Structures are given as structure tokens and as C-alpha cells.
Amino acid sequence: MENEKNRKSNINVRAVRRVMEILTAFDFNQPELGLTELSKKVKLPKSTLYRYLETLKEGGFISQDPETGKYRLGIKIFELGSIVQNTLDLRKIAHPYLKKLAEETGETVHLCILDEERGVGVYVDKIENPSARVRYSQLGKTIPLHVGGVGKALMAYLPREKVDEIIRKYGLPKFTKNTITDPEELKKHLQKVKEQGYSVDNEEVELGLRCVAAPIRDSTGKVIASISISGPSARINEKTIPQLAELVKETALKISYELGFKS
Structure with missing residues (x-):
């Protein structure tokens, strides 16, 4: 009896793996595949593959072009992807990276999101070093995009016409x-x-304070946030900025990857 259970369990596991292989056979380069093409990619006989595809079609995971007969991922995949995308919490994902960056540098680290409509960045996370206190930044507080490392790291990637609009509408205080x-x-x-x-804040918001910042991208490649290392100008200077810039860029890229960005 136990052997029979194990046998059935192994069959079920193989079936799940085959389904995963079928679904992941589609990509940006080959969003549609015919039965023969797909059979070669997943190394399954066409008759066996056809049964899998028919079941996946019933569940909405696969759809078929009625004219060409080619298969593509179905609307159910999009729905599941949307759920994942909507539940990705930027702050939750970024926080461990911010903490590590603060520990490595001994400076205060910020996470700022883009509010394109108001032409500002919004501070959503901050890990402060007691010896590098930053008065201006508070959670929920906004910063104009033309100042500070986090602001300029966001503004630099906006379309030129959007930059012009922000300048025209809000000025450059x-x-x-x-x-x-x-x-x-x-x-x-x-x-x-x-x-x-990366961007550098050369005491543009607060005298005696500098910061180095880099952009964070979402799964589409759009810049949606930025992170920065902030501290006294005596410590963040021409000598230390290149090394800090590499650290903040690397950290921003790791967060972007977790958000689904592919460089």
C-alpha cells in the first residue's frame, strides 16, 4: 500500500513539473508556440502534450489562436502575475537591504518613492545612524525632485517634458x-x-550634509524609488563618494531585481 502511495505521489510530482516546463517554455522571444515547436522544447510526445494543453486551456492558463492554432499563455497567468505585482511591498523588500547598507557604511540610509503628480519624492523608510542624524528627512515628508540625492535620482529618469512641467509648475526653490x-x-x-x-547631494538641502543616491526600478524598468546614503560632509567627500556610489548602486539594483526588474 505504501509503495502504491509513493508511486502515485511521484507521478503527481512529475505531472506538476511537466506543467511548469510547458508554462515556462513561453517567453518574450517566443510568446506563441505551435504544438510541434512546444513538443520539442519540453521533450514530450505531441499526443501527451496535447492532453496537458487542453487541460490548461480549460483552466485559462493557456489560450490558442483559432486561426494559426498556436498556443500562448492565458489570461489566468496575467491575473496571477497581477496579484504578485500588487502584493510586492517595496518597503518590506527594501528594508533588509537598507539595514545592511547602514551597517556597512555607518551612515543614515533613506528610501524615497516617486510622486510624479506632485513633483516630489516621499520618504517611506529611514535607518538612522546616531552619529549621522539627518534633520530634514522624516517618514512621510516630501522633498522636491530638484534637490537632494534621492530627489535627483528620481527626476533624472523622468521624460524631458515631465521635467519641464515640474519646473514650470513648482519652480526650483x-x-x-x-x-x-x-x-x-x-x-x-x-x-x-x-x-x-547615481546622484550626489552637495549640501543642497542642508549645509554640512551630503548624500549619494541611486534609482530603484520596477519590473517594467521604470524608476519608482531611490535610496541614499547620507552623512556629514566631513565623511562623505570626494575621497569616499566613489566607493559609496558603488555600494548604493549595487543595493538599488538588488532591490530592483527583487521587484522583477531584468537589466
Whole structure:
């Protein structure tokens, strides 16, 4: 009896694996496959594969073009993907990475999300080092996109027309003597941010404070958030910025990968 149970269990496991192989045979390069093509990819006889496909069609996991007869992923896959996408909690995913970054650098680390409509970033997480307290940033507080590392790391990846709209609508208010308030200078600066993959806040929000930030992307490649390392200008300077930039870029990329981004 026990052997029979094990045999049936093994058959069920093989069947599940075959279903996974069938579903993952489709990709961006081959979103549609004919029966013969699919049979070769999953190494199943066409008669066996056909039975699997018919069952998957009934469940909405596979659909078939009535004209070409080719198969593609069904609407049920999209529904399941949407559930996963909607339940991905950026803050929950990012927090362990922020904590590690704070421990490695000994500086304060921020997570900021993009609010494109208001032309601001919103602080949603912060791990503060007692020796690197940052007064301006508080959870829920906003920051204009033209200032600070997190703001510029977000603004640099917006369409040019959106940047123009934000400047026209909200202006470029000055926080310190280092704040960039000239539109053309800002645009050149944002281009540099894109080229190097990170931004630097050179005491633009608060004198005596610098930060290095990098963008976070979602599964579509869109920049939706940014993270930064912030600390006293005495510690974050020309000598330390290159190393900090690599750390923050690497961390931002790891978070992006967890959100489904593929470079």
C-alpha cells in the first residue's frame, strides 16, 4: 500500500513539473508556440502534450489562436502575475537591504518613492545612524525632485517634458547656497546623473550634509524609488563618494531585481 502511495505521489510530482516546463517554455522571444515547436522544447510526445494543453486551456492558463492554432499563455497567468505585482511591498523588500547598507557604511540610509503628480519624492523608510542624524528627512515628508540625492535620482529618469512641467509648475526653490535653481543647469546635471547611475547631494538641502543616491526600478524598468546614503560632509567627500556610489548602486539594483526588474 505504501509503495502504491509513493508511486502515485511521484507521478503527481512529475505531472506538476511537466506543467511548469510547458508554462515556462513561453517567453518574450517566443510568446506563441505551435504544438510541434512546444513538443520539442519540453521533450514530450505531441499526443501527451496535447492532453496537458487542453487541460490548461480549460483552466485559462493557456489560450490558442483559432486561426494559426498556436498556443500562448492565458489570461489566468496575467491575473496571477497581477496579484504578485500588487502584493510586492517595496518597503518590506527594501528594508533588509537598507539595514545592511547602514551597517556597512555607518551612515543614515533613506528610501524615497516617486510622486510624479506632485513633483516630489516621499520618504517611506529611514535607518538612522546616531552619529549621522539627518534633520530634514522624516517618514512621510516630501522633498522636491530638484534637490537632494534621492530627489535627483528620481527626476533624472523622468521624460524631458515631465521635467519641464515640474519646473514650470513648482519652480526650483532654494534651500541652501548650493541648491541648483537654474533650469538649464539642472537639466545638464540630471543628464550626468543618468550617465553615472547615481546622484550626489552637495549640501543642497542642508549645509554640512551630503548624500549619494541611486534609482530603484520596477519590473517594467521604470524608476519608482531611490535610496541614499547620507552623512556629514566631513565623511562623505570626494575621497569616499566613489566607493559609496558603488555600494548604493549595487543595493538599488538588488532591490530592483527583487521587484522583477531584468537589466
